[in-house]
Amino acid sequence: MTKNIKEFIVLLVKVALYSLLFTVFFVVFATKNIGLAHLSRTMVITMMTFVIVGVLMLIVYGNFRIGEEKSKPIIYSTMLAVLITDVITYLQLMIMNTNPSNNVYFQIEHVDLFLIVFMIQFALIVVFAYLGNHIYFKLFKPMKTVIIYDEDEESLHKVKHMISRYKLQYELIGVVDSYDDLAFEIIQDCDFVVLLDMDANRRDLFAEFCYEFNIDFTFESSMASIIAMSGHHVVIDDKPMVDVSLNGLSIEQKIFKRLMDLVVSVVGLVVLSPFLLITAILIKADDGGRIFFLQERYTQNGRIFKVIKFRTMKENVANYSATADDDRITKAGAFLRKTRIDELPQLINVLLGDMSLVGPRPEMLENVHKYEGELPEFRYRLKVKAGVTGVAQIEGKYNTSPMDKLLLDMVYIENFSVWNDMRLILRTLIVVFKKDSTEGFDEKEGK
Numbered sequence: 367m368t369k370n371i372k373e374f375i376v377l378l379v380k381v382a383l384y385s386l387l388f389t390v391f392f393v394v395f396a397t398k399n400i401g402l403a404h405l406s407r408t409m410v411i412t413m414m415t416f417v418i419v420g421v422l423m424l425i426v427y428g429n430f431r432i433g434e435e436k437s438k439p440i441i442y443s444t445m446l447a448v449l450i451t452d453v454i455t456y457l458q459l460m461i462m463n464t465n466p467s468n469n470v471y472f473q474i475e476h477v478d479l480f481l482i483v484f485m486i487q488f489a490l491i492v493v494f495a496y497l498g499n500h501i502y503f504k505l506f507k508p509m510k511t512v513i514i515y516d517e518d519e520e521s522l523h524k525v526k527h528m529i530s531r532y533k534l535q536y537e538l539i540g541v542v543d544s545y546d547d548l549a550f551e552i553i554q555d556c557d558f559v560v561l562l563d564m565d566a567n568r569r570d571l572f573a574e575f576c577y578e579f580n581i582d583f584t585f586e587s588s589m590a591s592i593i594a595m596s597g598h599h600v601v602i603d604d605k606p607m608v609d610v611s612l613n614g615l616s617i618e619q620k621i622f623k624r625l626m627d628l629v630v631s632v633v634g635l636v637v638l639s640p641f642l643l644i645t646a647i648l649i650k651a652d653d654g655g656r657i658f659f660l661q662e663r664y665t666q667n668g669r670i671f672k673v674i675k676f677r678t679m680k681e682n683v684a685n686y687s688a689t690a691d692d693d694r695i696t697k698a699g700a701f702l703r704k705t706r707i708d709e710l711p712q713l714i715n716v717l718l719g720d721m722s723l724v725g726p727r728p729e730m731l732e733n734v735h736k737y738e739g740e741l742p743e744f745r746y747r748l749k750v751k752a753g754v755t756g757v758a759q760i761e762g763k764y765n766t767s768p769m770d771k772l773l774l775d776m777v778y779i780e781n782f783s784v785w786n787d788m789r790l791i792l793r794t795l796i797v798v799f800k801k802d803s804t805e806g807f808d809e810k811e812g813k
Contacts, residue, residue, distance in 0.1 A: 372505040376498070376501070380429070380498075382494070383490060383494040384420070384430075386490050387420075387448055387491075388413075388417070391416060391452065391483050391487075392409075392413070394482055394486070395459065397479070398476050398479060399476075401463070402459075408462045408463075411458070412455060415455045415458045416455045419451045419454045420448075420451040423448070423450050423451050424444075427447040427792070427793065428447075430494075430498070431443075432495070432499050432501075433498075433502035433503070433535070437496050438495075440495045440499075441491055441492055442796060442799040444495070445488060446792075446795050446796065452483060452487070460473070460474060499534075509537065510555070510558070511537060511538050511539065511559070511560065512538075512553045512556045512559050512560070513525055513526070513538070513540070513562065514543075514553070514561050514564070514572060515543065515562040515563075516543070516563065516565070516568070518562055518563050521586060522541065522562060526538065536558065544564045544565075550572075553572070556581065557582065558582045558584075559576055559582070559583040559584075560585075561573070561586065562586045563588065587773050587777075589743060589746075589773070589776065592773060592776045593612075593776070596610060596780035597611070614750075622784050623722060623784065623787065624719075626784070626787065626788075627717075627722050630716075630723055630791075631723070632717065634713050635717070645707060645710075646676075649676060649696075649698050649699075652697055652698040652699075653681075655677060655681045656677055656681065657677060658675065658711060659674075659677040660672045660675075661685075661730065663730065663731065664729060664731065664734050664748060664752070665721060665748070665751050666749070666750055666751045666752070673715060673720075673721075674714050675712065676710070677696075678699025678700070678702050679695055679699055680696055685730075705798055706794075709754060715754075721751055721754060722751040722753050724778070724786075724790050724791060725753025725754075725778070726747040726748075726775040726778070727759055727775075728753075741772065744768060747775045747776075747779075749779055755794040756774075757777055757790065758775050761774055
């Protein structure tokens with residue numbers, strides 16, 4: 367079976383799932399909405415809404431990435447994409463039903479149908495996620511993988527651990543020093559190459575070799591590579607160049623970002639106010655202590671502000687980064703930290719202008735001083751405002767290393783776009799399903 371045929375079969379699995387999700391929504395709602403039972407303006411507009419929003423949400427949450435991720439992350443991300451699509455399409459349908467011959471005033475109805483639709487869709491997503499991965503790994507054998515490294519034993523250990531967790535995707539057949547005379551001969555017989563931190567010229571040699579022999583490869587990010595990739599290709603006279611602009615956000619981007627911060631923070635605080643009140647009552651009922659926790663943090667250009675969070679730890683205890691099985695965390699606090707509800711009061715910081723919705727995580731002052739002592743480049747994160755959410759919060763863990771946090775944040779800073787901000791805000795919902803998103807450090811030192 368050729369690669370094209372295998373990929374076509376995988377495509378059919380995705381198309382089958384998307385078609386069923388679409389069909390379930392319209393068949394169920396057509397039982398109570400005559401406008402969906404026959405060709406009409408309501409049917410056309412509702413279908414267009416479902417398709418357009420659905421495509422956008424799949425772009426945000428991933429296009430049902432069977433073969434690339436484990437089944438549970440696929441289920442969570444697709445579930446969120448479909449839920450948002452259903453909600454928006456459902457509200458649009460309720461608006462279409464507001465007319466003289468149906469509902470004179472806007473009203474929410476047939477909620478039972480909405481729940482039935484989503485339950486059926488959720489079941490379909492679960493079945494197709496496990497079935498899709500099963501089919502994929504029956505068709506595709508694990509990629510024969512070689513790691514090329516250069517003295518960095520820590521990175522080598524991390525990558526080997528990662529590959530060991532994805533045995534259906536990767537089969538590690540070799541670990542080779544970048545200066546080994548047989549390195550190029552070894553990788554010629556593999557499907558995938560991992561290039562760890564090494565001299566840029568040496569890495570280029572491996573990249574060109576992989577390109578020549580059609581071998582897929584990935585390489586470890588560095589500060590220089592992230593900055594360089596943020597540029598765009600230009601031709602000066604007849605010479606191809608990469609132009610990198612370091613002027614930061616344009617005036618239009620700054621204005622739009624601040625407007626989005628103001629609108630979302632105000633709407634969020636108003637809509638969530640009953641929920642915030644309930645949370646405050648639970649914290650107070652737990653141990654009778656203060657509801658909020660205020661702590662000095664760094665934001666743009668090194669300015670210090672007081673971050674506002676729901677209190678999750680006991681009062682009058684030592685202040686340092688949370689550790690695994692931390693006995694300072696209250697019962698209510700454990701739930702708040704796991705679900706990230708403790709972060710919601712930071713919308714007040716956004717409203718006040720101390721933070722933005724999206725940006726680098728505001729670190730504790732002592733952590734920043736320590737990290738900068740070991741890694742001076744850590745201060746680059748302060749080129750923009752601290753954020754309630756961001757790449758490091760979504761893709762990383764609470765105990766992600768300072769260097770990796772910096773690189774994740776630099777990816778955001780050097781590739782800023784309004785669309786990316788909106789995408790990251792939506793993707794923040796995935797953090798709730800990540801068990802390691804609030805995983806504490808192993809020791810008090812934060813290592």
